[in-house]
Amino acid sequence: MVARQDWFAVRRALPRVNAAExxxxxxxxxxxxGSLGVGSRLPSETSLAEHYGVSRPVVREALRSAQALGLTRTRSGxxxxxVSDTLRPPQRFGNYTTRDLMEARPAIEVPAAGLAAARRSEEQAAELLDICVSMEHEFQAQAWVRxxxxxxARIAAASGNAVFSSVVADTREALSQQSEIINLVAHRREPSNVEHREIAEAILAEDPDRASRAMQAHLDYVEAVVRPLIEGE
Structure with a gap:
């Protein structure tokens, strides 16, 4: 079944930043x-790039996101x-489920942030702030997730606790994949930037209680988005 052409017959203006989103x-x-019903085939990447006035990689990123949300599927050739008119985000990221990550992160990352505030070096604190600046100026979704x-990971390393650092490193890819889904579902990038900066500044100020609270608040916001996704696990 071919997508109804009237949806793509009208050129709608897109913001120049976050074009893929x-x-x-x-x-x-x-x-x-309903113009793009289940079973509809979207135009080719080349046609979509021309329609939206963007490059093919931008279109490819948008289609990748649509597939990650369970809305579309790309079939080779x-x-x-x-394939669905309802969001169906994945509930497993590698070896870990959404529930696994939601339950484990506060037990690991909250004390890690507190320890990082007490133990971090000047170089580690500066790097965290540099990452915040980079995130605040990054509009490409995949780069922001990285x-x-x-x-x-750097907070866990700054904690000086090898167990925390190892666990966060082991789950890093899964956390990246989940972060991508959270941003697609809830547009959490800008709020996360604010929350990350508060965590980094608490660590810079060598205030363990503030750092722990800031990390807990950040993870509470994440859980508010994630909890509905664990339904049906």
């Missing part, structure tokens, strides 16, 4: 509105098809 939002709207996971 804007394309994803437009495709989601087409699915919700055939194209990209709408910085997000690096930030949490």
């Amino acid at each position: 804007a394309i994803l939002a437009d495709i989601q709207e087409g699915i919700r509105e 055939s194209g990209t098809y709408v 910085l997000d996971s690096l930030f949490h």
